Amino acid sequence: MIAQSQSGTGKTAAFVTTVLSRVDFNQPSTPQALLLAPSRELARQIQGVITTIGQFIPNLGVAAAIPGAIPRGGAVDKAVVVGTPGTVMDLIRRRQFDTSALKVLVIDEADNMLDQQGLGEQCARVKTLLPKEIQILLFSATFPDKVLKYATSFAPSANIIKLKVQELTVKGISQMYMDCPGEADKYEILCKLYGLMNIGSSIIFVKTRESATRIQQSMVRDGHKVSVLHGAYEGSERDALLDDFRTGKSKVLITTNVLARGIDVSTVSMVINYDIPMKGMGDATHDTETYLHRIGRTGRFGRVGVSITFISDKKSFVALQAIAKDLLIDLVALSPEDWDETEKQVQRVIKSSRAQASFVPSAGTGGHE
């Protein structure tokens, strides 16, 4: 199956219930289902959902195949395995993970997992080491045409559930942009935004690890309480940072694309694209998919949220226009010159109730093609 549904609409529960229905729990130490995700954070999150949904299943064991979780020489001896492709690959190669009894392969964020260099190769290689008759489930909120074509050869004769372009955006997320005079003004505008407003939890996306750390350090120096998470941190540190954010111990998280996809923290009411997402050699083109996944960290399962994308020059302005065109949307303009109005616009959304979101997922609002 290849399945597409908007961010925050509950794809995890859909594939987890499928997985759990396929596993024979009389063989609790034989790996029977493998779920792949692009980041350790998402793999851990999915592991948590499996444990929650399967809490009444006796003998349910879920192994996390992420860096550092399974010691060298140790066997993967749980019925359900969820991990990142590189680590899964290593475990299979070192004969710690016997894949011969696997019945289901789930790839979450499948367009990213199959397309991206590195990840795509690893997923393809993992597949060659699995039983030929394995059932394949590919899930994502986005499936660009090019990847969908490849996905259909990765999962031949799959049932396909696909969204129309105009259904891609979640209506509960109010999409805005801030027209900053220049790159150098972005930091001050960011601080002003946080200084003025009382926002629940929020995520700030930047382009590089270095700028994430730099902005975090400056904000802390300027009296804001902000955490930073990116790929340069050790696994256990990353786990602790995200756990603190989930529990509300920290409320502002600066990060890179590593957390753009899948992460589900229902209290996030604002997402800031400090740097607009770009892709390709030298960041030549706008990245509509990443934009959609980033803003989808708010407005989860019928909640409301705000996304604010900073633009500061012609390139970022053109990129945002192109994203808006791809998604057939209009964005609300915010001005750094009129903070009263900006505050009003943002607070109006954040303070509005869940019921006011015009997209509330339910059995009847599939909106699929």
Ligand SMILES: Nc1ncnc2c1ncn2[C@@H]1O[C@H](COP(=O)(O)OP(=O)(O)OP(=O)(O)O)[C@@H](O)[C@H]1O
């Ligand atoms: N039937 C349900 N009733 C209430 N809440 C639900 C239901 N199904 C899922 N949820 C909640 O909805 C939230 C979003 O689910 P999930 O993380 O699976 O979204 P997703 O579709 O995978 O999004 P993304 O594309 O961003 O990964 C989760 O907090 C989950 O617990």
